Amino acid sequence: MKKLKIGSFFENIYLFLMFLFLYLPIVILMIFSFNDIKSTSNWSGFSLKWYEQMLSDESLLEAFANTITIGIVASLVSCVIGTAAAIGIQGFKSGKVKGIINAVTNLPMVSSELVMGVSLMMMFLTVKIPLGYFTLLLSHITFCIPYVIVSVLPKLVQLDNGIYEAALDLGAKPFYAFRKVVLPEIKPGIISGMLIAFTLSIDDFVISFFTTGNGVNNLSIYIYSSVRRGVNPMYNALSTLMFVLVAILLFIINKRSSGKGDSPVIIP
DSSP: OHHHHHHHHHHHHHHHHHHHHHHHHHHHHHHHTTBSSSOSSOOOOBOOHHHHHHHHOHHHHHHHHHHHHHHHHHHHHHHHHHHHHHHHHHTOSOHHHHHHHHHHHHHHHHSOHHHHHHHHHHHHHHTTOOSSHHHHHHHHHHHHHHHHHHHHHHHHHHSOHHHHHHHHHTTOOHHHHIIIIIHHHHHHHHHHHHHHHHHHHHHOOHHHHHHOOTTOOOHHHHHHHHHTTOOOHHHHHHHHHHHHHHHHHHHHHHHHHHHTTOOOOOOO
């Protein structure tokens, strides 16, 4: 019993320190986003002027619009491609071939974003595609697809193929059987994959930095370029809103995962 108590004590200390170091800076940032003066150390009073300044900055709003539109389109397109790819991978009879394809699919997730960003940039330059909004969108679709595949594949593994075959035996067309039998079973994985793709897209900096051009920015690139000229409390307000948005998405993802008995999703 004493060992259990000691273990619980150190577990609580570890959790306390983890949350302290991870979230205390974010809490401080969120508090000072409401500070009346341009200071990160002295509190002058509550104010919403940095949020008002953020909403009146046309360049920032344009970067925000690019971030959201690219995130939505990239998540939807990668969701369709990733789901189709997951179905194709699951359809392989050879376990060895399936393992090789899975390894290749997972490679972009474990490799450095720097490598992926530079390689995509070189590919676009080689095929003479001007860097801009289109290349930025293609890049986001590319690095989001593996996450959708990883999200959908476990649902396909759990699926009983006999149900689909029974629907075909009863006269259903293949697409109708897929839409009525397979799709409802894997829908939680598809939705989770889409939400993960959207979260990764709006959060990306490294790949976006190498694959954009012609004055097209997303929020991460805009903030990076602006902070080099000095820290503006307006970015505290923007970071607060982005943190809340990502937290809501992660809450939805993990809520769906826990409701279906899956493991919770943690995005680095």
